[in-house]
Amino acid sequence: MSSAHKSNETYAHFLRVMIIQPGIAKVKFGVSREDVTLEDHPLNPKPDSQWNTYFKDNEVLLQIDKDVRRLCPDFSFFLNPTDYPCHLIMDLENEYETLRKRVEQTTLKSRTVARNRSGVTNVSSPLKSSASNSLGDYDPLPNGSEAHWEVVERILFIYAKLNPGIAYVQGMNEIVGPIYYTFATNPNSDWKEHAEADTFFCFTNLMAEIRDNFIKSLDDSQCGITSKMESVYSTLKEEDEELYLKLQEQNIKPQFFAFRWLTLLLSQEFVLPDVIRIWDSLFADEKRFDFLLMVSCAMLILIRNQLLEGDFTINMRLLQDYPLPNGDVLPILKKAKELQDSK
Numbered sequence: 047m048s049s050a051h052k053s054n055e056t057y058a059h060f061l062r063v064m065i066i067q068p069g070i071a072k073v074k075f076g077v078s079r080e081d082v083t084l085e086d087h088p089l090n091p092k093p094d095s096q097w098n099t100y101f102k103d104n105e106v107l108l109q110i111d112k113d114v115r116r117l118c119p120d121f122s123f124f125l126n127p128t129d130y131p132c133h134l135i136m137d138l139e140n141e142y143e144t145l146r147k148r149v150e151q152t153t154l155k156s157r158t159v160a161r162n163r164s165g166v167t168n169v170s171s172p173l174k175s176s177a178s179n180s181l182g183d184y185d186p187l188p189n190g191s192e193a194h195w196e197v198v199e200r201i202l203f204i205y206a207k208l209n210p211g212i213a214y215v216q217g218m219n220e221i222v223g224p225i226y227y228t229f230a231t232n233p234n235s236d237w238k239e240h241a242e243a244d245t246f247f248c249f250t251n252l253m254a255e256i257r258d259n260f261i262k263s264l265d266d267s268q269c270g271i272t273s274k275m276e277s278v279y280s281t282l283k284e285e286d287e288e289l290y291l292k293l294q295e296q297n298i299k300p301q302f303f304a305f306r307w308l309t310l311l312l313s314q315e316f317v318l319p320d321v322i323r324i325w326d327s328l329f330a331d332e333k334r335f336d337f338l339l340m341v342s343c344a345m346l347i348l349i350r351n352q353l354l355e356g357d358f359t360i361n362m363r364l365l366q367d368y369p370l371p372n373g374d375v376l377p378i379l380k381k382a383k384e385l386q387d388s389k
Contacts, residue, residue, distance in 0.1 A: 050240070050244075053243055053244070053247055054240055054243045056243075057204075057242070057243035057246055057247070058243075060204050060207075060208070060246075061132065061200070061204070064203075064204055064207045064208075065144075065145065065200070065203070065204075103203075103206075103207065104148060106203070106206050106213055106214050107145060107148060107149060107199075107203055108149065109214060109216065110199055110202045110203055110206070110214050110219070111145070111149045111199055113216060113219040114195045114196075114198045114199045114202065114219050115195060117195055117198060117219050117220070117223050118223060118318055120317060121317070121318050123194060123227060123230075123231070123318075124193065124194045124195040124198070124223070124227075125193055125194070125195065126193065126194060127187055127191045127192065127193055127194075128192055128193070128194050128196075128197055128230065129238065130238065130239050130241070130242070131190060131191055131192040132144075132192065132197070132200065132242070144192075144196075145196065145199055145200055145203060146186070146192075146196060194226070194227075194230060197226065197230075197241075197242050198219065198222055198223060198226055198245075200242070201222055201226065201242060201245055201246045201249060202214055202218055202219060202222060204246060205218075205246065205249065205250060205253070208250075209253075212253075212257055212260060212261060215260040217260070217309060217310050218253075218260070220310045220313040220314055221249065221252065221253070221256075221310065221311065221313060222245060222249045223313070223318075224313060224318060224321050224322055224325060225245050225248050225249055225252070226241060226242075226245040227318060227322075228322060229241035229244050229245050229248075230245075255335070256309075256311070256335070258270060258271070259271045259274075259308065259309045260309070271305060271308060271309060272301075274304075274308050274335075274339065275300035275301055275304040275305060275308060276300065277339050278300050278304050278308075278339055278342045278343055278346075279293075279300050281339060281340070281343045281385065282343050282346055282347070285343065285347060285385060285388075286346075286347055286350060288350075288354070289346065289347065289350045289353060289354060292353060292354055293346075293353070293361070296357070296358045296361060297358070298358065298361055298362065298365070302362065302365065302366075303362075303365035303366055304342055306366075307342050307345075308338060308339075308342065311324075311325065311328065311338065312324055312338075312341070312342075315368050316368075316370065316375060320370070320375045323375050323376075323379075324341065324375055324378075324379065327379050327382075328341070336386070337382060337386060340382040340383075340385045340386045341378060341379065341382040343382070343385055344378050344379075344381035344382040344384075344385060345368060345378055347381060348371050348377060348378060348381060349364060349368075349369060349371070352364055352369070
C-alpha cells in the first residue's frame, strides 16, 4: 500500500469515528440500540459519557464554524462547492451526518476557545473587513454538496479532536486555508480528489513546528511567541537603529503587529496568492522561521520613510494594514534574503 493511500485510509477512519454521533457509532460497531440507550444517552452526567464529549466538542465546533465562514472573504473560492464532498460519514437512517447538521442542530452557546492575548493585536485586517460574523449569511448548499470552507471546518475539527492539549485556537483557520487551496486547485485531479486528507496531514506536520505560538502558557518561554517578537525588534535595531528608536519612542510594541504576523505566518496581511508566494520561500528555507523573522523585519524597513514621518495612530494603521510596496511581495522577500545573508 502506498503512503498516500495509507494516509487517505487513516483520515477516512478519523472521519468515521470522530464526527458521527456516539449512539450511531456504537450501533455501527455492533452494539444494539437497546444497549446504547441503557449504557449511554444524551443526559448521562458521567464524565466518560460519549454524549458528554459530543456536546463539549460542539462548543469547539461552533468557534471553528464562525472562523472558517469568514476565511478569505475577498476570495470566492471557499464559498464555492467542492467537486469532492465527503460521503464517508454515513448515518444509518439519514443521508449522512455532517458538521453542518451539528452546527444547525446544537443550541449550545460557544465559550471563548481562544482569548485575545495581546489587546489590539487581533484587530482584523481590512482584507478581512467584509466578513460577517453571522452564521446565517450564506445560503446553505443542497444536501450532498459542500462548500470548500466546510472541508476546512472538518479538517480543523478532526485536528482538535486528535490534539486535545491544544484543540482549536482562533487563527488556525488562516493557516490551513492556503494549504487546502493549494491542493484543491491543483490541475492534477488526483491531488484535488484527496485534497482534504493531504491538507490534514500537511497542516498537522506544520502545527508540530509552530504549535508553541498557539499555547498561551509558553508565550514567555524561550520557544514562545514573545521571544520571537522581540527578535524582530532586535534585528531591526541592528539594521536600522533610527527606525527602531522611532518605534520605541512611540511605544509601538512588537505585539501590536508582529504577534499576528508571526503566529499566522503573514496569512492575514496579504491576499491569498501573495501569501502562497511568501510561503513558497518560507518553507523552502531550512531555517524557515528564522527567515520569517527576516521577512517581518524587511517589511518594517521597506516602509521606513512612512513610519518615520507618521505619528502613533498613523503608524499603527500602517502596521495593521500593511501597504504592500508597488503591490508586489518580491521586494520584501529580496530584502529578507539580504538581511539573512548579512548575518
